[in-house]
Amino acid sequence: MSMAAVETKKITLRTADNHEFEVEEAIAMEFSTIKTFFDENPDASEDTIPLPNVTSKCLSAIIEYCKSHLAFRARETSSSIDEQVRTYDEEFVKARDNESLKELILAANYLNIKALLDMLNQAVADRIKNKSVEYVRRFFGLENDYTPEEEAAIRAENEWAFEGVDPDDD
Amino acid sequence: MVTTRSSARLRANITSAKKVANSEDLLQEILLRLPTKTLLRFKLVSKPWLSLISSTHFSLAHTRFLQNNRSLKPHAFFLDVLYKKLPSKFKFLRLNPNIKRLPPFDFIDAPRIRIIQSCVGLLLCVSESDYGLRYFICNPATKKFKVISVYEHEVIYNSYEYVANNLGLDPSESAKLFMDYDQRASVNLAFDPTIEVRRHAGVNLAFDPLISPHYKIFSIWQQLLFGKDPESTTCYIFPTYFIDIYSSETNSWSASKINFNSKHNINIDRAVFFNGAIHWDCADTQSWYIDVNNECLKTMPMPGVHSGFRYFRESGGHLHLVVAKGFSQLKFKIFEMETDYSNWYLKYNVHLEAETFTVVPRRQQNRMRSYLLSCVVQSDEDEGDSILVVLPNGFAISYNLEDGIVKRLRCSNIDKDGHDGGRFHAFPYFETLSCL
Numbered sequence: 117m118s119m120a121a122v123e124t125k126k127i128t129l130r131t132a133d134n135h136e137f138e139v140e141e142a143i144a145m146e147f148s149t150i151k152t153f154f155d156e157n158p159d160a161s162e163d164t165i166p167l168p169n170v171t172s173k174c175l176s177a178i179i180e181y182c183k184s185h186l187a188f189r190a191r192e193t194s195s196s197i198d199e200q201v202r203t204y205d206e207e208f209v210k211a212r213d214n215e216s217l218k219e220l221i222l223a224a225n226y227l228n229i230k231a232l233l234d235m236l237n238q239a240v241a242d243r244i245k246n247k248s249v250e251y252v253r254r255f256f257g258l259e260n261d262y263t264p265e266e267e268a269a270i271r272a273e274n275e276w277a278f279e280g281v282d283p284d285d286d
Numbered sequence: 287m288v289t290t291r292s293s294a295r296l297r298a299n300i301t302s303a304k305k306v307a308n309s310e311d312l313l314q315e316i317l318l319r320l321p322t323k324t325l326l327r328f329k330l331v332s333k334p335w336l337s338l339i340s341s342t343h344f345s346l347a348h349t350r351f352l353q354n355n356r357s358l359k360p361h362a363f364f365l366d367v368l369y370k371k372l373p374s375k376f377k378f379l380r381l382n383p384n385i386k387r388l389p390p391f392d393f394i395d396a397p398r399i400r401i402i403q404s405c406v407g408l409l410l411c412v413s414e415s416d417y418g419l420r421y422f423i424c425n426p427a428t429k430k431f432k433v434i435s436v437y438e439h440e441v442i443y444n445s446y447e448y449v450a451n452n453l454g455l456d457p458s459e460s461a462k463l464f465m466d467y468d469q470r471a472s473v474n475l476a477f478d479p480t481i482e483v484r485r486h487a488g489v490n491l492a493f494d495p496l497i498s499p500h501y502k503i504f505s506i507w508q509q510l511l512f513g514k515d516p517e518s519t520t521c522y523i524f525p526t527y528f529i530d531i532y533s534s535e536t537n538s539w540s541a542s543k544i545n546f547n548s549k550h551n552i553n554i555d556r557a558v559f560f561n562g563a564i565h566w567d568c569a570d571t572q573s574w575y576i577d578v579n580n581e582c583l584k585t586m587p588m589p590g591v592h593s594g595f596r597y598f599r600e601s602g603g604h605l606h607l608v609v610a611k612g613f614s615q616l617k618f619k620i621f622e623m624e625t626d627y628s629n630w631y632l633k634y635n636v637h638l639e640a641e642t643f644t645v646v647p648r649r650q651q652n653r654m655r656s657y658l659l660s661c662v663v664q665s666d667e668d669e670g671d672s673i674l675v676v677l678p679n680g681f682a683i684s685y686n687l688e689d690g691i692v693k694r695l696r697c698s699n700i701d702k703d704g705h706d707g708g709r710f711h712a713f714p715y716f717e718t719l720s721c722l
Contacts, residue, residue: 225312233315241319249330258332270330273429277326279387
């Protein structure tokens, strides 16, 4: 292969909205989809990788996430590092609205970044776990395909599970 | 491929929401992370969601997710009162103050129900009617249940008086000696011992979704063989056991799969399933456990303590035996078993009179004729070991065995549900979607 480079290798990624991002190889390798691609095509490292399913907004957030987590992992493990990681993840999620979270999930799924995907899935689960059925339908853009009788029957069977539901805030 | 700005924007807008919801894999990853109660509610979101949440593969994945994340903690303990008829509400000791409502006990039509065992979200219960005992397993959260048809063997019952007379012995004067059947050659017997009693001793459940989605039922029968010493008035009694095994995987019974004999009184009704084995309590120095996977029996040592108040349970990966001195003294010896089954050691010796009276109002203290109704040892990773004690009038406390902190717990009033000498056993309620 090529001789050891003096500077760190950079990979170029092109998003769906035609923005190009240059990222360090270490970060690109966090995306299992890309890592697999390079494992199978070792000579392709010079090319620009197209990511038709990822917007620039998502990709820049994801790159930030991977950069920060790589930095955390480079430090020694300790409970204070764990605490900082937790805080970082919370902040990462807190400011984003439901739509961006969902976009990020799709992007993280496409790029196959397991840790990020697990974290985002947990964040969505936490957001919806005490919400009403109607809120969840709106959240996922789903139609109610039950007849009123069917709905009443299921509700009656699980009536005890309907306590403690948060009021809708959307 | 060059894309125009507007079509790119359009693509991004085909609501990511719909894409997430339409991808069952992605949706499942989110649903796996929701509590059981939330999932029961979200059955109402849409028919595809109902189908997914009710499916066996999702229930298994969800329960395993909880187990693997160590998030499967009991919300409460169900107390084994007699439920004369359903619908009813469970009588329980609440562990998690955030849980306000438990499922009702209303999905089966059977009289005189008692809970016998609890395994990761499934309860094994027995119902007593004029026609005899009927066993069933159920998941109270999903309201699913299945009746167990125990493999029937011929029941034989002869009273001691009858047998002794037949042996030519005076029942009021002959000595009864219980012996291991294996040891019969060591005594002088007039003839080969004969079976005079055969009865059904109990039913145990083995279920751990982390190991297998299938469960096994063990139906244990006891036989008493009687023999006589020709030169004395000793009546030898040899208790033997055989176990039929049902597997939900094959939906069939194997009769007499395990046979053993023991002169000791084994508490088959209070089985504890964990670590892939069903464990029984015994007041002697030795007891037994069933290796569920290999369907064979092994012995384990016991502390050899005798007491009427015994609570035999597992928590935090260890077997515990709590021995109480009596009704009105809150003194407990708590033994813990080594994980390699090598021996038991006395882990705690506590006297809780003063602590319990911090929660019982003064004017009630004198009226408490019998204090101890039930107790449980609970091991928690974060909190350490605690003992939970149920007192009359719906009072209950948890006493942390490591730092001595006392907390009041909400508990059902079970004063009027008295049975079995006023003692109740407690079964952990794990809220899961476990399928039968």
